[in-house]
Amino acid sequence: MTTVEEATRLVLSTVRSLPVERLPLPDALGRILREAVTADRDFPPFNRVAMDGIALSYAAVAQGQTQFEVVGMQFAGQSPTPLTNPATTLEIMTGAMLPPGADTVVRYEDVDIAEHTDGRRVATVRVLPPKAGHNVHVQASDRHQGDVLLPEGTLLGPAEVAVAATVGATHLVVAQRPHVAVVSTGDELVELDQAPLPYQIRRSNSYMLQAAVWQAGGRAERFHFNDDPEALRQGLPPLLHQYDAVLLSGGVSMGKADFLPAALAEAGVEQLFHGVQQRPGKPFWFGQHPQGAVVFALPGNPVSTFVNYCRYAAPWLRAVQQPTLPQLEATYAVLAADFTFNPPVTHFLLVSLHSTSDGRLLATPERAHGSGDLASLLPSSGFLELPAAQSVFPAGTVLPVWRFR
Amino acid sequence: MTTVEEATRLVLSTVRSLPVERLPLPDALGRILREAVTADRDFPPFNRVAMDGIALSYAAVAQGQTQFEVVGMQFAGQSPTPLTNPATTLEIMTGAMLPPGADTVVRYEDVDIAEHTDGRRVATVRVLPPKAGHNVHVQASDRHQGDVLLPEGTLLGPAEVAVAATVGATHLVVAQRPHVAVVSTGDELVELDQAPLPYQIRRSNSYMLQAAVWQAGGRAERFHFNDDPEALRQGLPPLLHQYDAVLLSGGVSMGKADFLPAALAEAGVEQLFHGVQQRPGKPFWFGQHPQGAVVFALPGNPVSTFVNYCRYAAPWLRAVQQPTLPQLEATYAVLAADFTFNPPVTHFLLVSLHSTSDGRLLATPERAHGSGDLASLLPSSGFLELPAAQSVFPAGTVLPVWRFR
Numbered sequence: 001m002t003t004v005e006e007a008t009r010l011v012l013s014t015v016r017s018l019p020v021e022r023l024p025l026p027d028a029l030g031r032i033l034r035e036a037v038t039a040d041r042d043f044p045p046f047n048r049v050a051m052d053g054i055a056l057s058y059a060a061v062a063q064g065q066t067q068f069e070v071v072g073m074q075f076a077g078q079s080p081t082p083l084t085n086p087a088t089t090l091e092i093m094t095g096a097m098l099p100p101g102a103d104t105v106v107r108y109e110d111v112d113i114a115e116h117t118d119g120r121r122v123a124t125v126r127v128l129p130p131k132a133g134h135n136v137h138v139q140a141s142d143r144h145q146g147d148v149l150l151p152e153g154t155l156l157g158p159a160e161v162a163v164a165a166t167v168g169a170t171h172l173v174v175a176q177r178p179h180v181a182v183v184s185t186g187d188e189l190v191e192l193d194q195a196p197l198p199y200q201i202r203r204s205n206s207y208m209l210q211a212a213v214w215q216a217g218g219r220a221e222r223f224h225f226n227d228d229p230e231a232l233r234q235g236l237p238p239l240l241h242q243y244d245a246v247l248l249s250g251g252v253s254m255g256k257a258d259f260l261p262a263a264l265a266e267a268g269v270e271q272l273f274h275g276v277q278q279r280p281g282k283p284f285w286f287g288q289h290p291q292g293a294v295v296f297a298l299p300g301n302p303v304s305t306f307v308n309y310c311r312y313a314a315p316w317l318r319a320v321q322q323p324t325l326p327q328l329e330a331t332y333a334v335l336a337a338d339f340t341f342n343p344p345v346t347h348f349l350l351v352s353l354h355s356t357s358d359g360r361l362l363a364t365p366e367r368a369h370g371s372g373d374l375a376s377l378l379p380s381s382g383f384l385e386l387p388a389a390q391s392v393f394p395a396g397t398v399l400p401v402w403r404f405r
Numbered sequence: 406m407t408t409v410e411e412a413t414r415l416v417l418s419t420v421r422s423l424p425v426e427r428l429p430l431p432d433a434l435g436r437i438l439r440e441a442v443t444a445d446r447d448f449p450p451f452n453r454v455a456m457d458g459i460a461l462s463y464a465a466v467a468q469g470q471t472q473f474e475v476v477g478m479q480f481a482g483q484s485p486t487p488l489t490n491p492a493t494t495l496e497i498m499t500g501a502m503l504p505p506g507a508d509t510v511v512r513y514e515d516v517d518i519a520e521h522t523d524g525r526r527v528a529t530v531r532v533l534p535p536k537a538g539h540n541v542h543v544q545a546s547d548r549h550q551g552d553v554l555l556p557e558g559t560l561l562g563p564a565e566v567a568v569a570a571t572v573g574a575t576h577l578v579v580a581q582r583p584h585v586a587v588v589s590t591g592d593e594l595v596e597l598d599q600a601p602l603p604y605q606i607r608r609s610n611s612y613m614l615q616a617a618v619w620q621a622g623g624r625a626e627r628f629h630f631n632d633d634p635e636a637l638r639q640g641l642p643p644l645l646h647q648y649d650a651v652l653l654s655g656g657v658s659m660g661k662a663d664f665l666p667a668a669l670a671e672a673g674v675e676q677l678f679h680g681v682q683q684r685p686g687k688p689f690w691f692g693q694h695p696q697g698a699v700v701f702a703l704p705g706n707p708v709s710t711f712v713n714y715c716r717y718a719a720p721w722l723r724a725v726q727q728p729t730l731p732q733l734e735a736t737y738a739v740l741a742a743d744f745t746f747n748p749p750v751t752h753f754l755l756v757s758l759h760s761t762s763d764g765r766l767l768a769t770p771e772r773a774h775g776s777g778d779l780a781s782l783l784p785s786s787g788f789l790e791l792p793a794a795q796s797v798f799p800a801g802t803v804l805p806v807w808r809f810r
Contacts, residue, residue, distance in 0.1 A: 026612065029619060029620070041601075043779075045601070045603070052658050052663075076593035077591065077592030077605060094660055094706075095606075095655075095705070097604035150783070157810060158809075159782035161616045162612055162616075165612040167607075168607055169597070186481055186482065186500060187480060187481055187483070188481035195573075196446075198450070198502065199484055199502035202571055204567040205567065207431065207566050208567035208570070209563070211563035215563065250500075301499075329760065332763070354734065359767075361760070361764055373542075374567055375568060376547070377568075378555070378564060378568065398762060405560075
C-alpha cells in the first residue's frame with residue numbers, strides 16, 4: 001500500500017498548466033495571475049504631497065525664515081504652479097504634485113495663516129520641518145517604472161486588484177478555473193427532494209465536493225451513478241474527456257459492489273495507486289487518463305471523502321492554476337490533549353483550532369463517531385496529520401495541520 | 406478624538422439584521438444561515454453497516470461458533486433480509502441497513518469464504534469480533550431526529566452544505582448579501598482606461614474596496630465623485646437610500662477640498678465620530694443615516710483605506726449577516742523583531758505571517774513607505790494592532806492580528 005508521502009507525490013506529478021483566459025479586472029478576484037503586471041510609471045509617479053498644508057523651499061527655512069506669503073492654492077489633480085520666489089509659499093493638498101521650486105510640505109497643524117486687510121495672506125511656520133523633503137512622497141521611492149508588481153502565479157485579492165488598477169490593467173490574464181465532474185455512486189443514495197426509504201439515505205457527498213471545488217477556485221457539476229458496471233461503462237468516458245478532474249466518492253472499497261477500479265481501467269484510466277496507509281481514506285484510488293482527466297476516487301464515508309479531498313484534491317486544484325509556484329507552506333498546530341493512535345498508518349485527526357493569547361494555534365481533537373459521522377466535521381476547523389511511525393502524541397506535540405475553515 | 410475601542414463600539418452599534426432570502430442549496434455556499442437546520446431522521450437513520458464483510462449474531466460467536474453458512478448477500482440501498490437462523494450469515498456491504506437478527510459485522514479481511522461443490526458457501530471467522538455491535542454504526546448514535554444540526558448564524562461551507570443535503574434541505578434561508586456603494590473622491594483620479602496626465606493617478610481604491618466587499622460576502626457597485634460640493638450634494642442622497650452601506654475613500658482630511666463631512670451632514674447623515682486615535686486612518690469619519698445607509702468615510706491613502714476597511718467595515722459586513730452571534734475570536738501573533746512606535750495612538754502595523762514549527766504564528770513587520778505605498782500591502786498578510794499606551798514592542802511580544810489573506 002502507498003504511503004501518504006508517495007500518494008502526495010504521485011498526485012502532484014499529474015499537475016499540468018491549465019489554459020489561460022483574459023478577464024475584466026473586477027472578475028479576476030480570487031483567480032491566479034498568469035501574466036505578470038508591471039509598473040507603467042514610477043510609484044509614486046511624481047513627487048506627491050503627503051499632507052494638507054503649505055509647500056515651500058527648505059533652504060528658506062534653513063536660513064531662518066518663518067513667514068511666507070501665500071501666493072496660491074493647489075489641489076490634487078491640478079497642474080502644478082511653479083514656486084518661482086522661494087520667499088513665498090503655496091497652500092497644497094494631499095495627492096497634489098509638488099510644484100517646481102518647492103521641496104518640503106508643512107502640514108496645516110504646524111502653520112498659522114493670517115489674512116491681512118489688504119488681501120495678502122501670510123503663513124507663519126510654528127513647527128519647523130526637520131529636513132528637506134518632509135511630507136513629500138518622492139517619485140519612484142516605492143517602485144520604478146518597469147518593475148514587476150505582481151508576478152505570474154499571484155493569487156488576486158483586493159490589494160492585487162488595486163495595484164493592477166493603478167497601472168491601468170483593465171483586463172488580467174489568469175488561469176482558467178479547473179472544471180471538475182463530481183460523481184456520487186451507491187444504490188442507497190436518493191436525491192434531496194425524494195423521501196428516503198428506511199434503508200436509504202440522501203446524497204450529500206456530491207454537494208459537499210461541489211461546494212469545496214468552488215471554494216478552491218474551480219467549477220463543478222454533479223453526477224450520480226448506481227452501483228452497476230454498465231452504468232459506469234457508459235457514464236465515465238464522456239466525463240473523462242470533458243473535465244480536468246473527476247472526483248468520485250464510494251465504490252473503491254472491498255465490497256462486492258465496488259466496481260469502480262475495473263470500470264476506470266476499462267475506460268483507459270491508468271491507476272497510479274489504490275490504497276493509502278492512512279485513516280480515514282485507506283481505499284483511496286487515484287489515476288490519470290492519458291488524454292484526459294485525473295481521477296480521484298475517494299472513499300464514500302463522508303468524513304473520509306472530505307478529508308481526502310482536502311489532503312489531495314484541493315492542493316491539485318490550486319497547483320494546476322499556478323504550476324510555477326512552490327507548494328504552500330505548511331501550517332503547524334499544538335495538540336491540546338494527549339492522543340493515542342496505534343495502527344501503523346498516518347492518521348488525519350479532526351480538530352477545532354483556536355489562537356491562544358501566547359500566539360500559538362491550539363488543536364483540540366473533536367469527538368468523532370468514525371468516518372461515517374458527517375456532523376463531526378461541523379465543530380472542526382481542520383485536521384492534524386499524525387505520522388504513521390508514532391502512536392502516542394502527548395499534549396503539546398506540534399503537528400502539521402490542514403485547515404478547511 | 407475617538408479611541409479605536411470606542412470607534413469599534415460605535416460602528417457595531419449600528420448593526421441591524423439584514424432581510425433573509427431562500428436559496429437553492431448549492432447557491433447558499435459562503436452565506437450565513439438564518440433558519441436552523443434540524444435532523445429529519447436519526448443520524449445514522451438505521452443501524453448502518455460500517456465495513457464490507459459478513460453480518461452475524463454475536464451470541465453465536467460468543468458460544469464458540471466460527472463457521473457460518475452464507476445465506477445471502479445484501480447491498481447498500483437494499484431492503485434488509487432478516488437473518489432468521491443465528492447459525493447463518495449474510496454477506497453485507499458498507500452503507501447497508503443491518504438486518505434484523507444480526508448485530509455484528511466481521512469485515513472481509515477477517516473472514517475466509519469457501520465455496521463448496523454443492524454450491525453452499527461457508528464463512529470461517531479468523532479474527533473474532535471483540536463485542537456485539539462491532540463495525541455497526543448504531544442508529545441515532547451521532548444525532549437524534551429533531552436535533553439542531555446547523556444553528557442560525559452558521560457560515561455555510563462544504564461540510565454544512567453536505568449536512569443540509571442529508572436532511573433533504575433543497576433550499577436554505579440565508580441573510581441577504583449587504584449591498585454596498587463604493588465611492589472614490591478626488592480630482593486627481595482618472596479611470597483605468599485613461600492615460601493619466603503627469604499629476605494624475607488612476608483610481609484604485611474603489612476597485613480594492615469592491616473586491617474586499619465581495620470577499621466579505623457583500624455585493625458592491627463603484628461610483629466616483631469629483632471634489633465638488635455640488636457633485637456630492639446631488640450624488641450622495643440616492644446612494645444613502647439605495648444601499649446598506651456607503652464606503653467612501655478620500656475627502657475627510659483637513660484639506661480645502663475635503664467637503665465630505667459637510668456634504669454628509671447636509672444629506673442627513675448623523676456623524677458618530679470623525680477622527681480616531683490611530684495610524685494609519687486618523688481622519689476616518691463614520692455616520693449613519695436615520696432611514697438609510699451607514700457611511701464609512703475612509704481616508705484616501707490606499708494603505709489607510711484598506712486597513713481601516715479591514716478593521717471596521719469588514720466586521721460590520723459580517724455582523725449584519727449574523728447579528729445573533731458573538732464577535733469573532735481574536736487571533737494573536739508573535740512579533741518577530743523589535744519595533745518602536747512613539748505617537749500615543751493605536752498603530753496598525755503591516756506584517757507577513759508565517760506558521761512556525763513550534764506552532765506559533767510569527768509576524769514580521771513589512772517595510773512600508775507610508776500609507777501611500779499601496780504595493781506594501783502585497784507581501785503583507787495582515788496587520789498587528791499595537792496599543793496606544795505602549796511604545797516599545799520587543800521581539801516576542803504577542804499582539805492581536807487582523808488577517809486579510
